[in-house]
Amino acid sequence: xxxxxxxxxxxxxxxxxxxxxxxxxxxxxxxxxxxxxxxxxxxxxxxxxxxxxxxxxxxxxxxxxxxxxxxxxxxxxxxxxxxxxxxxxxxxxxxxxxxxxxxxxxxxxxxxxxxxxxxxxxxxxxxxxxxxxxxxxxxxxxxxxxxxxxxxxxxxxxxxxxxxxxxxxxxxxxxxxxxxxxxxxxxxxxxxxxxxxxxxxxxxxxxxxxxxxxxxxxxxxxxxxxxxxxxxxxxxxxxxxxxxxxxxxxxxxxxxxxxxxxxxxxxxxxxxxxxxxxxxxxxxxxxxxxxxxxxx
Numbered sequence: 146x147x148x149x150x151x152x153x154x155x156x157x158x159x160x161x162x163x164x165x166x167x168x169x170x171x172x173x174x175x176x177x178x179x180x181x182x183x184x185x186x187x188x189x190x191x192x193x194x195x196x197x198x199x200x201x202x203x204x205x206x207x208x209x210x211x212x213x214x215x216x217x218x219x220x221x222x223x224x225x226x227x228x229x230x231x232x233x234x235x236x237x238x239x240x241x242x243x244x245x246x247x248x249x250x251x252x253x254x255x256x257x258x259x260x261x262x263x264x265x266x267x268x269x270x271x272x273x274x275x276x277x278x279x280x281x282x283x284x285x286x287x288x289x290x291x292x293x294x295x296x297x298x299x300x301x302x303x304x305x306x307x308x309x310x311x312x313x314x315x316x317x318x319x320x321x322x323x324x325x326x327x328x329x330x331x332x333x334x335x336x337x338x339x340x341x342x343x344x345x346x347x348x349x350x351x352x353x354x355x356x357x358x359x360x361x362x363x364x365x366x367x368x369x370x371x372x373x374x375x376x377x378x379x380x381x382x383x384x385x386x387x388x389x390x391x392x393x394x395x396x397x398x399x400x401x402x403x404x405x406x407x408x409x410x411x412x413x414x415x416x417x418x419x420x421x422x423x424x425x426x427x428x429x430x431x432x433x434x435x436x437x438x439x440x441x
């Protein structure tokens with residue numbers, strides 16, 4: 146099926162997964178979550194965000210978490226930063242990898258960043274430039290790449306233009322986000338093709354319409370080799386109510402195993418971790434694989 150030999154799983158559970166919780170998760174639980182994910186074999190684990198606590202109070206403990214967590218050799222712990230103040234805090238905490246998060250639509254840029262699409266780039270440019278000067282790696286996220294709850298379908302050329310702005314700034318990778326989960330496999334392949342090369346692209350799918358795995362397979366078939374996912378299927382988007390959970394890492398691992406694509410993650414350890422976290426959150430995991438494996 147023209148698949149890659151291996152895939153990098155970009156784990157977003159500790160940040161994207163927990164930012165939508167109604168109550169804050171204790172720092173000690175977050176730190177153990179990170180340790181368990183690393184023990185399961187994940188080598189890129191997005192840890193937290195330096196967004197203002199007023200907007201995402203669940204991640205207000207970012208500095209404290211980074212101070213107490215156990216950083217494992219060979220594991221990258223990127224954090225999200227929205228602006229220069231967030232970058233200052235990240236640098237103070239000794240972070241080596243950051244991500245900025247833009248929007249492919251005007252409405253979501255204003256709701257999520259309180260900026261127009263044009264203004265978001267003005268905000269990102271000094272962040273990316275300073276981060277690169279400091280030796281950090283910078284990833285770019287682009288939200289609403291397949292559909293927007295206010296604007297409807299998003300034209301592919303609009304997404305490509307927005308994404309290239311982030312890549313041109315110096316982002317080493319661009320994660321294409323299906324924030325409300327309306328993408329389909331054909332749309333995914335058309336969007337990747339429109340960028341001209343899959344090398345700098347990653348994909349970030351939500352499972353609102355049950356298409357996250359199908360969309361991931363479609364992306365792999367056209368050369369994408371980095372996939373964002375969240376342990377246990379945690380997550381959503383606090384600024385888009387129709388956004389349900391992320392693609393579950395366990396479901397992704399199960400599919401990759403079936404396809405013979407290497408990823409380096411222990412499914413058993415990952416399921417155990419998600420069951421553990423679900424117990425601390427007080428509700429079952431929405432992951433199909435976690436449900437199936439933990440019921441045996």
